[in-house]
Amino acid sequence: MDEKIILLVEDNPKDEALTLRALKKGNILNEVIVAHDGAEALDYLFGRGEDGNLRALPQLILLDLKMPKVDGLEVLAKMRSNERTRLLPVVILTTSAEDRDRLDGYRLGANSYVRKPVDFVQFTEAVTQLGLYWLVLNIPPPNTGR
Numbered sequence: 001m002d003e004k005i006i007l008l009v010e011d012n013p014k015d016e017a018l019t020l021r022a023l024k025k026g027n028i029l030n031e032v033i034v035a036h037d038g039a040e041a042l043d044y045l046f047g048r049g050e051d052g053n054l055r056a057l058p059q060l061i062l063l064d065l066k067m068p069k070v071d072g073l074e075v076l077a078k079m080r081s082n083e084r085t086r087l088l089p090v091v092i093l094t095t096s097a098e099d100r101d102r103l104d105g106y107r108l109g110a111n112s113y114v115r116k117p118v119d120f121v122q123f124t125e126a127v128t129q130l131g132l133y134w135l136v137l138n139i140p141p142p143n144t145g146r
Contacts, residue, residue, distance in 0.1 A: 004059035026128030038070025
């Protein structure tokens with residue numbers, strides 16, 4: 001599959017809209033699937049589509065940490081414990097400045113930890129750089145089930 005899907009896991013509607021707008025402004029035109037909480041993200045990654053087949057895996061996951069039902073760290077732990085999703089690139093995209101969150105994120109296998117800048121121009125630049133790196137420059141490992 002040539003389509004490089006982004007899975008955005010974000011419970012805040014304003015941050016979701018901001019991220020989608022930043023992707024568009026940064027000319028990142030890939031399909032974006034939005035999961036509004038951790039449970040929805042896990043359903044997407046491990047559930048089955050309407051046709052009974054597993055859904056296509058995303059090329060990049062932008063993961064918020066503080067969410068209802070299942071938080072981002074738990075989503076990350078479940079992803080890293082499953083062969084199908086173990087190697088997917090995960091960028092924690094959060095407002096949290098807690099050292100503990102950053103340490104736990106990296107211990108659980110996050111590829112990157114980015115604090116959401118408050119300024120839209122900075123945020124757009126950060127999201128554009130993330131998209132260019134993970135969707136264009138990065139070469140994923142072979143045989144990842146994509």
